[in-house]
Amino acid sequence: MKSQYALNFILGTYIFIFLAYLFGPLIIMSITSFNSAEFPAITPWECFSWRWFQEGKIAYDGQHLAGLSTDWRLHDGLIKSLIIGSGVVILAVPIGMAASIVLTQVHSRLRTIFYSVSIMPVLFPGVIIGISTVVLWDRIATIGGEGFIADIGRNGIFLTILGQTCFISTYCFLIFVARLQRFDQTQEEAALDLGASQTQVFFKILVPYLMPAIASSAVIAFLASFENYNTTVFSILSDQTLTTVIASKVRLGISPAISALALVIITLTIIAAVIYEVLRRREDRKKKERQDQLLFEETQDSRLKKETTKSFRIPKSIYVILFVLIVGIFGFNQLVKNNLYGPECVAAAESAKKSKFSEQLKLLQQNQVNQEALEGGELGGNKDYGDIFGDPNLFKDFGGFDTKDE
Numbered sequence: 001m002k003s004q005y006a007l008n009f010i011l012g013t014y015i016f017i018f019l020a021y022l023f024g025p026l027i028i029m030s031i032t033s034f035n036s037a038e039f040p041a042i043t044p045w046e047c048f049s050w051r052w053f054q055e056g057k058i059a060y061d062g063q064h065l066a067g068l069s070t071d072w073r074l075h076d077g078l079i080k081s082l083i084i085g086s087g088v089v090i091l092a093v094p095i096g097m098a099a100s101i102v103l104t105q106v107h108s109r110l111r112t113i114f115y116s117v118s119i120m121p122v123l124f125p126g127v128i129i130g131i132s133t134v135v136l137w138d139r140i141a142t143i144g145g146e147g148f149i150a151d152i153g154r155n156g157i158f159l160t161i162l163g164q165t166c167f168i169s170t171y172c173f174l175i176f177v178a179r180l181q182r183f184d185q186t187q188e189e190a191a192l193d194l195g196a197s198q199t200q201v202f203f204k205i206l207v208p209y210l211m212p213a214i215a216s217s218a219v220i221a222f223l224a225s226f227e228n229y230n231t232t233v234f235s236i237l238s239d240q241t242l243t244t245v246i247a248s249k250v251r252l253g254i255s256p257a258i259s260a261l262a263l264v265i266i267t268l269t270i271i272a273a274v275i276y277e278v279l280r281r282r283e284d285r286k287k288k289e290r291q292d293q294l295l296f297e298e299t300q301d302s303r304l305k306k307e308t309t310k311s312f313r314i315p316k317s318i319y320v321i322l323f324v325l326i327v328g329i330f331g332f333n334q335l336v337k338n339n340l341y342g343p344e345c346v347a348a349a350e351s352a353k354k355s356k357f358s359e360q361l362k363l364l365q366q367n368q369v370n371q372e373a374l375e376g377g378e379l380g381g382n383k384d385y386g387d388i389f390g391d392p393n394l395f396k397d398f399g400g401f402d403t404k405d406e
Contacts, residue, residue, distance in 0.1 A: 026266060033259035036346055038065055040256045047345035052256040053264075068260040077245035080157060081226055084241060087161040088168055088225040089218050095165070096172025096217055097210065104180055119174070121167040126230030133163040133235050156237035163235040164225050171224060172217035179213035 032040035036049035056067030068074065099118050106114055121129070141153025152158050183206075191201045207214075229243045236244060249255055 030263045046349040052260040077242040081242040085222040085225040091165040092169040092221045095169040100176030122170045130231040130234030156239035159235040163231045175217045
């Protein structure tokens with residue numbers, strides 16, 4: 001019994017550390033987006049503010065720090081990332097589906113070779129894929145001369161779509177292969193025996209069966225394209241996506257607007273996951289109800305008859321929402337009570353930073369004046385005694401200073 005308790009304790013500790021390692025940085029970054037300080041940090045905490053989700057601020061040293069709603073580079077990068085992600089989905093999903101169908105049709109001896117060749121792009125570094133895509137299409141554009149081919153061969157968005165599709169289509173291929181392994185090919189044979197054409201079999205039997213795989217591969221392809229950096233940074237040329245913009249901002253200095261953007265992405269991801277889970281559970285419940293209804297109709301067993309009246313049950317998610325609301329209300333109350341929220345807090349923090357900056361500037365100016373005075377005194381001393389030490393005849397009667405040749 002004690003060994004079981006010890007095992008549960010070790011397992012619980014490991015899970016806690018794993019979750020803290022996984023979600024800790026996301027939580028910290030989300031909190032820093034509400035700090036009014038110019039640099040994203042939890043301590044020292046200045047004021048609770050929404051400025052980094054809005055227009056940003058003018059720093060006390062005159063520097064303009066753009067917020068999420070006014071940072072045009074983030075907006076432009078986001079639009080181009082959405083365009084590239086959509087283009088990758090349009091290319092990668094059909095390529096992956098076609099390759100998986102071909103895999104099921106080739107001879108068993110060639111299947112292993114075809115499978116190895118199909119997954120090979122995943123093994124290549126993204127840097128190699130990006131550079132090779134640029135080099136290849138630059139040669140094509142050079143050979144094609146001026147015109148449409150030259151323009152598209154040097155277009156960063158087009159090159160990025162092709163470069164990302166090279167390996168993202170492999171992800172789609174693996175998803176379709178896993179789905180086709182459970183496909184009953186006798187359905188196609190039966191449809192062909194009944195007079196259906198290959199086109200009808202494809203669109204009315206195979207495509208409906210692959211719809212879950214199509215949806216999953218489209219989502220994975222879009223997300224893989226949206227967050228890709230290694231291939232994109234080389235193939236995008238002079239353009240920028242959201243990932244490259246964020247990377248450049250991190251190199252120059254982390255802005256709180258990045259924390260605000262991260263919080264928005266996390267929130268949208270959680271909302272999408274919750275909606276998907278609710279729809280999935282609702283579909284599973286409806287499916288179970290249909291199965292119970294069919295079983296009741298077949299057996300006429302009154303015990304399987306669905307009751308018309310249902311007992312009211314509070315969803316478990318309500319408790320989580322209530323807990324979050326209570327914690328949020330309590331935390332906001334503490335912020336207001338401690339004068340850590342509102343324009344007065346922001347004005348006080350800005351005034352304190354301006355005073356500190358002025359004091360540091362005055363101290364720096366005073367140090368500069370002292371340094372110049374010190375250097376001036378040293379130069380003046382050399383100037384006063386320069387003639388004495390510069391006269392060769394002054395110490396000619398002392399040994400070692402005679403300049404005459406013996």
